[in-house]
Amino acid sequence: MTQVAPPAGQTRFEHIPDEELIEQIDRLRVEKNAVILAHNYQIPPIQDLADVTGDSLGLSVEASRTDAEIIVFCGVHFMAESAKILSPQKRVFLPHLGAGCALSDSITVESLYEWKERYPGHAVVTYVNSSAEVKAESDICCTSANAVSVVRSLDSDRVLFTPDKNLARWVADQVPEKEVVAYDGVCPTHDVLRHATVDRTRKEFPEAVIIAHPECRQDVVEAAHEVCSTTGMLNAVGKYPDARTFIIATEEGMIHQLKKRYPGKEFVPADGCIGCRLHCPYMKVTGLQDVYFSLAEERFEIDLDDDVIEGARLSLERMMAVPRDN
Secondary structure (H helix, E strand, C coil), X not given: CCCCCCCCCCCCCXXXXXXXXXXXXXXXXXXXXXXXEEXXXXXXXXXXXXXXXECHHHHHHHHHCCCCCEEEEXXXXXXXXXXXXXXXXXXXECCCCCCCCHHHHXXXXXXXXXXXXXXXXXXXXXXXXXCHHHHHCCCEEECCCCHHHHHHHCCCCEEEEECEHHHHHHHHHHCCCCEEEECCECCHHHHXXXXXXXXXXXXXXXXXXXXXXXCCCHHHHHHXXXXXXXXXXXXXXXXXXXXXXXXXXXXXXXXXHHHHHCCCCEEEECCXXXXXXXXXXXXXXXXXXXXXXXXXXCXXXXXXXXXXXXXXXXXXXXXHCCCCCC
């Protein structure tokens, strides 16, 4: 078998067919006992290559249950950190160093400390879209799927919710008995979407079902028939067997998974076009060559201090112990 390698002095492939890269990646994942994870927002070739595709925390949980020694996380940095938190004995690699997250970067440990001082006596609920250090200083974590259940489960009636203010507002609307103070962070990919844009798309597809992620703005969420996480979207489509068209208000990469699950349905980005507003540049930087080098050279390994892993793990375990609402 021909070994694929870049010319001397180069760090990326040029003119190497995807088929050859995939062949070499398949060989390396077996040789190194590796599992490849891909978030739903990754480019289609990465999603199709992965052993498991899904949402961020779900992928980390799945990886922790395997006997793989190496985890290659095709997502963004905080996701790879979560995989390390739940599998500290495994080696975790992020294929591309440019795979960051503006939402996660919006809060630091220092700003969290200042916020907690301003609001004493409040429980800190931190969305998983955050750094390991911030998770470690939080009382409990949540996902977009279980955020309402987590906030409702707390003994405290006063909550600091970080870092996504749109998700915090959506939670507060459903748990009015709690005081929810929202941190001023957003996911730019979701926050840029406006109701006027969704309405224009809806007029083109008047019979369509609108499914939105809770990181969207309030007016977008209020226009949706379903509001749910990316995994929830896969299930939500099944609730409408007679509907043919769905307008999807989240990052465009999700449409690839929806089409695979429901080949007879039509899925339209809420902004009306692929590659326009609902496009996360961080999620799209990882290519097949990055996955190859991650395995071949074992580069860009995630390294966290033991105390950070322990603190963040406790926040995640508290979350996973919360029963889901019906």
